[in-house]
Amino acid sequence: MPRPTVRRVPPSPAATPGWVSAAGAPGAGLPRPTPRFDPGPRYVQGTIEELGTPLAEVTFVVVDLETTGGSPRDSAITEIGAVKVRGGHVLGEFQTLVDPGREIPPYISVLTGITTMMVAAAPRIAAVLPSFLEFARGAVLVAHNAPFDLGFLKAACAESGIPWPAAASVDTAVLARRLLSRDEVPNCKLATLAPYFSAATSPCHRALDDARATVDVLHGLFERLGPLGITSLEELTGLTRRVDPERRRKRHLADDVPGGPGVYLFRGPKDEPLYVGTSNDLRSRVRSYFTAGEQRSRITEMVALAQRVEAIPCAHDLEAAVRELRLIAEHKPRYNRRSRFPERALWIRLTEEVFPRLSVVRRVRPGAGVFLGPFPDRRAADAAAAAIHESLPLRQCTSRLSLKVLGDACALAGMGRCGAPCTGAQSADEYGAIAAVLRAAVAADPEALLTPLLERVDRLAAEERFEDAAVLRDRTAVLVRAVRRRQRLESLAAVPQLVIARPDGAGGWHLSVVRRGRLVAAGGAPRVGSVRQTLAGLLATAETPLGPDGELAATVDETELVLRWMEKPGTRLVEVDGTLACPVPGTGSYSAFLDRVETSRREREPFADGRSLGTRARPERVSSGARGAGGAVPPRLASPA
Known part of the structure; x- marks a missing residue:
């Protein structure tokens, strides 16, 4: 593809002085001299296909970082590796260790091989950045999972007071998701793509080696671009941002959506709800579904099915979030993943029997025992139940026991994990004192329940049974x-x-x-209005929840939304009918324990950012389009099947 935007066209024979036939065709009919003015060379504007910078002339700097964790907020860079390439040739390499100014966690040292001793004499990031930015000056930055690497570099520049240059970037992970299918590679991780493209260097969590492997992956992906007619930098950077024509044609669905907070519903061919969402700016959020910024595969499919968008304006963000939860629970739209089935939440129930036991149930019935939860899944409920049984010798058999019918002791009795009330070895009062510990823990004071568990965690750790200690610690955290x-x-x-x-x-x-x-009423009092007058109207029109007093009148998710809204800075309690107080002593003293568990989880999964690197089951494939007499047609994203 030629680079210049204009091209010189040589003069045609008809534009030069000479013999021209009467019919206007040179060399035909009776010739006669016809003088003509010579206009000189003509210039025409280049076509769209001729615009752009050829990839062969672009300088790319492929960069990779090693860090002490997964977030720039609480982690730092330990190594920078970069390779400069142009036209398939390596122009230079950049590599340096970086002193993060803190200890490198042991699990990071195991993963990368970089220890605190190795970086002790290394320069700090503020001294390294100028050299790296000079190395990358004028080039297009390339990284695998670019938001991670570029996010750390931008944060380091901001902390060091160095302006971040306005450079284009390419994410090889996103490019691979566009060009490869699941039949070719199961995912788009660098460790998977490098052998697929026969990279000369294997990624090993060292910055320069990973950058070299990314170079080979980049060139392998470029080979996929050639047959598609993508040969310029502008087409490459626009590949992942190009809007499907089918999606672009549906932008009119957002025309009548108002601004402000509220809930929106995408409705399908039969007017069924496909997806429910919420936003503080309805119009802006709905319009974003028809732009290149929305790349989720299921949402792409949803937009292709949508026929109209229904908007429900709300007074503020809490009302919008609550309405979203209620609409999702009512309609269960197939493209919503969260909160579709609140009735499936699990609870641990201490039964109302002479000798109570634990059971996992889905319904909370007033007066049917003590309920603990809810839990998001069966695994969490089983973990909490196992922690309770570890602390309290409650029976684990499923049959009902009475004071008259006696049976044989089970293996748990022989292990000291049960008092064997089934044999008469334990009276109802003795067993009731054990069950009362769990009731007191759920009501107000969990110390008697949790202290044996934490002591056993410490004992297992002291015996160097670290795996057993970690399992029990995690179960205890679920219970807390x-x-x-x-x-x-x-x-x-x-x-x-x-x-x-x-x-x-x-x-x-x-x-x-x-x-x-x-939430039974929501509204707003403007600056010039009367808060008391507005509040009186809200109270007069508020709904009255049904059901017994003292029980939740909403789903657990809705009540937790209200609690989080209350705890935001600046919230005022205008009126309180009754007592709003947490039980004493409660679980406040265990906050430090939960923080340690969360820190340990992040250390086990330091780079877990929640984003998928998998290929798509039905990827949006790129087609080169048709070619006609006028030249090449710009490539486009094929419409979903």
Whole structure:
């Protein structure tokens, strides 16, 4: 593809002085002299296909980093490796260790081979950045999972007071997802792509080696671009941002969507809800679904099916979030993943029997025992139940026991894990004292339940049984979170009526009326209006929850939304009917324990960012389009099948 935007056209024979036939065709008919003015060379504007910078003339700097963790907020760079290439040839390499100014965690040293001793004499990042930016000056930056590497570099520049240059970037992970299918590679990780493209260097979590492997992956992906007619930098960078024509044609669906907070519903051919979402700016959010910024495969499929968008304006973000939860639970749209089945939440129940036992149930029935939870899945519920059984010798058999019918002791009795009430070895009062520990833990004080567990964790660690200690620690953390969640829910369910106010940012107030954990009215009082007058109208029109007092009148997710809204800075409690208080002592003293568990989880998965690097089951394939007499047609994304 020629580079210049204009090209010189040589003069045609008809434009030069000479013999021209009467019919206008040179050399035909009776010749006669016809003088003509010579206009000289003509210039025409180049076509769209002729614009852009050829990839063979672009300088790329492929960069890779090693860090102490997965986020620039609490981690630092330990190594930078970069390779400069142009036209398939390596022009130079850059590599340096970096002193992160902190100890390198042992698990990072195992992963990368970089120890604290290795970086002790290395320069700090502020001294390294100028050299790296000079090496990369004028080049296009390339990285595998670019948001990670470029995010660390930008954060380091900001911390060092160095301006970040305005450079184009290419993400080989995104490019691979566009060009490869699941039949070719199971995922788009660098360790998978490098052998697929026969890279000369194997990625090994060292910066320069990984950058070299990424160079080979980049060139392998470029070979996929040639047959598609993509030969310029502009086409390459636009490949991952190009909007499917089918999606572009549906932009009119957002024309009537208003601004401000609210809920939006994408509806399908039969007017069925396909997807429910919420935003503080409805119009802007809905319009984003028809741009290149939305790349989720399931959302792409949803937009292809959508026929109209319904918008529900709300008073503020809490009302919008609550309405979203209720609509998802009611309609269960197939393209929503979260909160579709709140009725499937699991609870641990301490049964109401002479000798109570634990069972995992899906319904909370008042007066049917003590309920702990909810838990997101069976695995979490089983972990909490196992922690309870580790602390308390509750029976684990499933049959009902009475004071008259006696049986044989099970293996747990011989292990000291059960008092064997089935044999009469344990009275109902003795067994009831054990069950009372769990009831007290759920109601207010979990110390008697949790202390044996934490002591056993310390004992296992002292015996160097670290795996067993980690398993029990994680189970205990699940149990602590469940107790805390239950106590928080009950504290709000006990309040008959609560009025909350938050500043709206313009001198007014966002108002919410909550009854037994359920949002029953929402509104706003402008700066020039009367808060009390607005509140009186809200209270007069608020719904009345049904059901017994003291029980949650909403789903757990909705009540937790209200709790999080209450805990934001600046929230005011306008009116409280009843008592809003957490039980004492509660789980506050175990916050440090939960923080340590979360820190340990991040250390085990330091680079887990929640984004998928998998290929798509039905990828949007790139087609080169048709070629006609006028030349090449710009490539486009094929419409979804």
